[in-house]
Every structure is written in structure tokens, then in C-alpha cells.
Amino acid sequence: MPLPKEITDLIGKVIVSTIYEVEEGAIARFAEAVDDPNPLYWDEAHARESRHGSIIAPPGFFGWPVKRSGEPEDRFLLLPALAKAGYSRILDGGIEWEFFSPVRAGDRLKVETTLKNIVERSGKTGKTVFMIRETKYTREDGEMVATERHTTIHPAS
Amino acid sequence: MGDEISPLAKVATTQMLVRWAGASGDFVPLHYDEAFARSQGLPGVIIHGALQRQWLVQLVTDWIGGEGILRKFSCQYRAVDFPRPMKTLTEPQQGDTWWCKGRVTAKHAENATHYLDCEVRVENGKGEVTTSGKATVILLSRLS
Incomplete structure (x- = not known):
């Protein structure tokens, strides 16, 4: 069964566009x-004396640990559609990041995720869907903070 | 800074997995629900790949300290690992220790910025590599 059109129509489209508010407690x-x-992540006095000048988040601090606002995220759209098509399992296929500037407590990050590709492949153990999502994290003034390429693997259930 | 990255030891416990689930927002039940994990054909709950990913990020940021910037990072998950159960409220049972390791694979410069490329990996108690990745760091001390 090919992937339903409601999923493949999203290829190349922005599927998440939201604001992350980065909280100090969430970083800690x-x-x-x-x-x-590392005291850079929780000790204000130490962080102030560092070259960063304030508390920063560990590289890779993205996603849940920040308060979201804005549009619903893709998991409410894509994952149920995939489950309906027979792919209800999910494995993390790995990540690629580029970091341009540290995330700081108090940042409001604009997060934009594009569905780069989603393909169904047949292998020895059955069919599997590979999904690639690319995300840009920017500050509100437009400064790029990081880019992310995340692969998820969805074996047929 | 040598070519070998100072190794970092980690002990994954069921308690750590719960903390990570809450801090990262990964609520896939494979990582905390023993019965669910068994229903999926696993012997027990498994460690989040993304937790091992962050161990590797720490390996690199500990190593470069204030003298470097982590510019690129990538990793893949090769096999599943199982956390130690808890013995007391705070102490884990005896069991595996994971070692995060890495080494410098290349040095290069672009427009007077000095980069080091590294390979990083997590080895479980059996010495198997269960997560592996790459990192590129900028050396600030050599910025001109």
C-alpha cells in the first residue's frame, strides 16, 4: 500500500511553525x-564570569523542554496518519546538528520544521517508512541558532 | 588537547530514564513501562537513544571546556541498551557502566578558524558500540 496522499502532499512543506520560550529551570x-x-547550565554567577555572560543550554537542548506556543506540532498530524497506514512504531534514526549560537535562558526561538522526505522501503523484515525532518531555530531578530536534520524509522506494525 | 578525548563514564538507571523522559519530553513507553517493552519483544525497558546522544555532547563539551565551540554534531543509534534497575531510592544495582569515548580524526582551517573533526561513541558494558557519531569543534585559542 503506498503512503496516503495526505502524508506525501506534505513533502517540502513547513509542518511546524512555533515559538519556544526557553526557561532557566528547564535547562537545569x-x-x-x-x-x-557543567555550572554554565545552572550557576548564574559562574555563567556571568564565562565568555557567554549568562546561563546557556547544553548544545542539543531543543524540543520539549521549552514552553511552546503557536501551531500544533506535527506529531498530531503525521504520526496518526502513519499509524492509520500501518506504521504505528517509531525508532530514532539519528540526528545531525549545526550550532551557530548558544541557546540562552530567556530566549524566544522561532522553530520551523519542514518535512524533507518520507519514503516507504521494502526490506527482508518487511516494509519500513523513513522520515526526514529539517528544523531551523532562529532568534526573533533573525539570528540563526541551529539547524537540525532528524531521521525517524517506522517499521510496519 | 590530545588526539584522544578523555573518556566519560555514565551509569544509566531506570531513574535516569524517567528524568530524561520528563526533561526531554520523550514519553515513548518503551523507556519506562516494563510490560509494554515486553509486549514489543524486548526483555525490558531500553535506554533512550537521545540520552546517549547527550552523553556524547557532554563528552565533547567537557573536553573542549571554555576553549572551544561545538559547531556540528551528528549520531546514529546502532543497538539497544538496558538500564540498571534501582537498589535503593538513590543507588542503582550492580551492573554495566557505559563509556563515552572519542578521538580527533582531522584538523583543518578555514578563513583563520581552526576546526577539529572527531569521532565519538558510546560503549556498553560488553564493549559494544551502541551509539556513534561525529563532532566538529572550533578551537578558540587559535582564533586570530
Whole structure:
């Protein structure tokens, strides 16, 4: 069964456009979850003396740990449509980041995700869908913070 | 700064996985619901790939300290790993320790900016590489 048109029509389109508000507490909890004791992520006095001048987030701090506002995210659109097409499982296929500027507590990041590609492939263990999403994180003044290319793998259920 | 990156030890516990789920927003039940993990053919809950990814980010940021900038990072997940269960409220049971390791693979300069390319990996208690990746860092001390 080919992928439904409601999914393939989204290729090349922006599927998430929202604002992330980066909270200091969320940065500290993220670093704590990794067991990363770097004081740049929680100690204001230390961070002020560093070349950053204020608390920053660990590279890779994107996604959930910030308050979202704006449009619904793709998981409410794409994942149910994929499940309906017989792909209800999800595996993380890896990530590629480029970092241009550290994320700071108090930042409001504009987040824009494009569905780069989604393809169905047949292999020895059955059919699998590969999805590639590209995301740009920018400050409100337009400064680019990071770009991300995320692959997810969806084996047929 | 040598060609080998100082290794970083990590112990993944079921408690750490719950903390990561909350901090990252990954609520896939494979990582905290034993019965669900078994229903998916796994022997137990598995460590989030993205948690191991952040261990590798820490490996690099610890190594470069204030003298460098992490400019690019990528990784892939090669096999699943299982966390240590808890023995007490705060202490894990005996079991695996994971080692994050890496090395410099290339040095290059562009417009007076000096870059190091590195390979990084997570090895589990059996010595298997379960997450591997690449990082490119800028050395600030050599910025002109």
C-alpha cells in the first residue's frame, strides 16, 4: 500500500511553525537528566564570569523542554496518519546538528520544521517508512541558532 | 588537547530514564513501562537513544571546556541498551557502566578558524558500540 496522499502532499512543506520560550529551570532539569554537572547550565554567577555572560543550554537542548506556543506540532498530524497506514512504531534514526549560537535562558526561538522526505522501503523484515525532518531555530531578530536534520524509522506494525 | 578525548563514564538507571523522559519530553513507553517493552519483544525497558546522544555532547563539551565551540554534531543509534534497575531510592544495582569515548580524526582551517573533526561513541558494558557519531569543534585559542 503506498503512503496516503495526505502524508506525501506534505513533502517540502513547513509542518511546524512555533515559538519556544526557553526557561532557566528547564535547562537545569535537562542537564540534570544527563548527569551533566557543567555550572554554565545552572550557576548564574559562574555563567556571568564565562565568555557567554549568562546561563546557556547544553548544545542539543531543543524540543520539549521549552514552553511552546503557536501551531500544533506535527506529531498530531503525521504520526496518526502513519499509524492509520500501518506504521504505528517509531525508532530514532539519528540526528545531525549545526550550532551557530548558544541557546540562552530567556530566549524566544522561532522553530520551523519542514518535512524533507518520507519514503516507504521494502526490506527482508518487511516494509519500513523513513522520515526526514529539517528544523531551523532562529532568534526573533533573525539570528540563526541551529539547524537540525532528524531521521525517524517506522517499521510496519 | 590530545588526539584522544578523555573518556566519560555514565551509569544509566531506570531513574535516569524517567528524568530524561520528563526533561526531554520523550514519553515513548518503551523507556519506562516494563510490560509494554515486553509486549514489543524486548526483555525490558531500553535506554533512550537521545540520552546517549547527550552523553556524547557532554563528552565533547567537557573536553573542549571554555576553549572551544561545538559547531556540528551528528549520531546514529546502532543497538539497544538496558538500564540498571534501582537498589535503593538513590543507588542503582550492580551492573554495566557505559563509556563515552572519542578521538580527533582531522584538523583543518578555514578563513583563520581552526576546526577539529572527531569521532565519538558510546560503549556498553560488553564493549559494544551502541551509539556513534561525529563532532566538529572550533578551537578558540587559535582564533586570530
